Amino acid sequence: DIQMTQSPSSLSASVGDRVTITCRASQSISSYLNWYQQRPGKAPKLLIFAASSLQSGVPLRFSGSGSGTDFTLTISSLQPEDFATYYCQQSYSTPPTFGQGTKLDIK
């Protein structure tokens, strides 16, 4: 199975900050990397697919980059509703696997 490792595991930031979360795959996954946001008690929500494509309806302050094994999710200017847990996930091979999550909370 492909292992996905996110860093950091937790992050404190303020409204308006620029934040970057990284995700590393244990082998190359080309651009088959997706990012999800999960608020407490809610289902995950797709933010970015294929490493850098913004899902319909997702604000432009979210962006993704990378290919191969190293990927990043950037939030350009944090808003109050962005404080949540973020997961990366590879869809390159079965089983699809998720990172352990990055919990973003208010400083």
Place this chain on the structure above:
Amino acid sequence: EVQLEDSGGGLVQPGGSLRLSCAASGFTFSSHAMSWVRQAPGMGLEWVSAISGTGGTTYYADSVKGRFTISRDTSKNTLFLQMKSLRAEDTAVYFCATHQDSSGFYQRSPIDYWGQGTLVTVSS
């Protein structure tokens, strides 16, 4: 609007069985592969199983292979997960989810919509 309504969770004893359902609407059900993903309390996300749009191909995580069966009824736009020989480590919220690709294939297609989840608790 895509809607996925998970149901069927509950408390079951170790070794017991349970069947989860997911009623889908707002999209062409047979054109999209579907998955079940679970989340143990306080933990991350774990993919469990997937099924192609036609229902002809299924996939399972090693942790559930031989115990869980995924299926779909395209006439009722409903996805199922039959769970047998349940263990304490199967305790989780189970989410049904759609795959983005409208060809019905699961491979390399991101999960784009999720149900609200249904809690399965395995305990004596």
